[in-house]
Amino acid sequence: MNPAQAAPRLSMSQVLLCGAAIVTLSMGIRHGFGLWLQPITLERGWTRETFAFALAVQNLAWGLAGPVAGGLADRFGAFRVLLVGSVLYAAGLVLMALSTSGLAFTGSAGLLLGMAQSGTTYAVIYGVIARQVAPEKRSWAMGVAAAAGSFGQFLMVPVESWLISAWGWQSALIILGCVALAIMPLAFGLKEPAVPATAAQHRQSVGSALREAFGYRSFQLLMAGYFVCGFQVVFIGVHLPSYLKDEGMNPGVATTALALIGLFNVFGTYGAGVLGQRFAKRHLLSTIYALRSVAIVVFLSVPHSPMAVYVFAATMGVLWLSTVPPTNAVIAQIFGVQYMSMLGGFVFLSHQVGSFLGVWAGGLLYDATGSYDIVWWIAVALGVFAALVNLPVRETPIARPALQPA
Template sequence: MKIENWRTPAVILWCGALILAVSLGIRHTFGLFLQPMSLDNGWGREAFAFAIALQNLVWGLAQPFAGRLADRFGAGWAILVGTLLYVAGLLLMAQSASTFGLALSAGVLIGLGLSGTTFPVVFGAVSRAVPPEQRSMAMGIAMAVGSLGQFVLLPGSQWLIGAFGWAAALVVLGLLGVGMGPLSAALFERPSANPAAGEARPLRAILAEAFTHRGFWLLSLGFFVCGFQVVFIAVHIPAFLMDRGLSPLVGTTVLALIGLFNIFGSYLAGLGGGKFRKPMLLTGIYLTRAVVITVFILLPVTAWSAYAFGMVMGLLWLSTVPLTNGTVATVFGVGNMSMLGGIVFLFHQIGAFLGGWLGGYLYDATGSYRAVWIIAIGLSLAAALLNWPIREQAVRPATATA
């Protein structure tokens, strides 16, 4: 095999999957830092919640631009720049002693870093590398491996916090994040030379095609709900369970179970997306989330009910991601998938901002998370209705199926 041909679809898939494992795995641990950082610095919960909410908003706002960079010049460049920003954010977060420093590090820098190292960019490269009939499955595999990182890093981070303190734990996570740099080498693609990228088109025409498509808006609004739910739960579930008298270990275990069962949920979503209507599967996921959250808050909260919640919610956690991105690829093609997927993801992150921040704000205002749980249930029902009428029909068959 010629050296220039080492970037095979399998290599691109697995390197991209490992990048997701590191990037999403580190992000999944941030809920563990809420209480120790807040206690040591004398902050209310809203301060940390706002920083994580800002992170998600910056991530979402930057995502279309990172996606455009990946579509034009290759995903590797976006990942490399994102890695540098992500690591800088983690190291500065370890030194944060003020709410401004926390917002700058955990909020702005890590948010920018995530825009270059997560699924809109990685999925774009993977989708361009594999045949159309394998795209949904490939995205499911990548997301499943990314979920493995969430499962592995949670107990490790909890141990680091307990043994060495939260600042040292963040430094170790920063050093781990450096590993995404070498992995990005496999994704230094040249989309212009890739027949799947299609003929170059003006940016205005690409955006006009998406913004006048009803399904694009329905998909984006539905993804807003996903962002609200997952960030609220990821950031606030450890504190919610401690408020119920459970140990910190229970909250860590719940997040780890979410990561573990998300491996299976993401894989099954990718498998199902290749056989059934992806919008129909999204409707089912959001309806099931509404039921699971309702049962969880109505029943007495115990360690075992929390573990059951983590397992079932894990199956539904990021299973929306391969289905949502797969729908974008089916309808609009893969040549501009990172950018268009990034725009859809912006709505996810607006929801994430509200879920993360509103959880802290309403808790400080009312002393309870109950109102936010109720909002999450109502939004889940709305997302189910929004996704159902979306049609998986290519707007330009020649390129969408290239």
């Protein structure tokens, strides 16, 4: 028997319940940040670029801290990383409410929240799922966790919009800071059993794992595709409310659109997890990216109305985070689960570099041209690129010499 298989496991239902609840909170809170763009910039007298830059830093910090958080979770357990991430999340939201300068806002909404998200979202949770769920159910389980994050987006956007209306944008952020602390008790459900000594003897070193992954062509292609994913979804998530207001639409349309993205993302991510068990994941990823570009082109080509926005939001929702389960499942399939969180964190770093450019370019080019048109078409071109680069990905386990006992 493989020693790694002899390690005790948490029950799959416990892992999915606690992991899904954590992702629901962490992803749900951040999905509504676009609702704060106009109230904060108007009250503080900032440009949209100031707000956009802070969220761009948030996404970049999330990406840069992701491999570190993932490596710590692989080495010391996700439980400890989640506890720290929860505290950082709460602190970042409170300080975001209290920031009175662009620099302070970038430090709180950007740096601190980005670090918090690295320790409370997919890379850490998927590492636990990969280690605790049997391989034949892994893609499905990742789809369930991603669907939970999508439900969080659907659930939290109207809640956040109501909090802003009822309590003001500052109090709303402080309330959400208290909500983020709920991640701490949920983390106890993901406290993994200790690895038996016999299993610990047969471990690949961190350096060897990194050299192997970054020298492997398919890993590089997955990173390139995830860069595009980040650019598209964060640009749309942050700037869509302001884009629709510029088009003369009621703010309620934007709130409904973001909620629809979250709702339909539940079906998209779960469906991607199921389909990833049956079909080649590279083909699934290529199709998702291609359909995103088609959806954006159609949206830009038709007359804008609330119904057109809702159809676009529902379509993008199906495709929103549906890249997450197959991408992470491929990583586990190729490299195994020992460093799943760390390698997933590096792929996600590429996603967040794309997020940084997407959200910042949206604000920068809007201030320069008075329009989001250029960024929309960049997103279309990148979608075509991602559809092509995912096709050559090899999903078979990497061939490596037998590991010697430490």
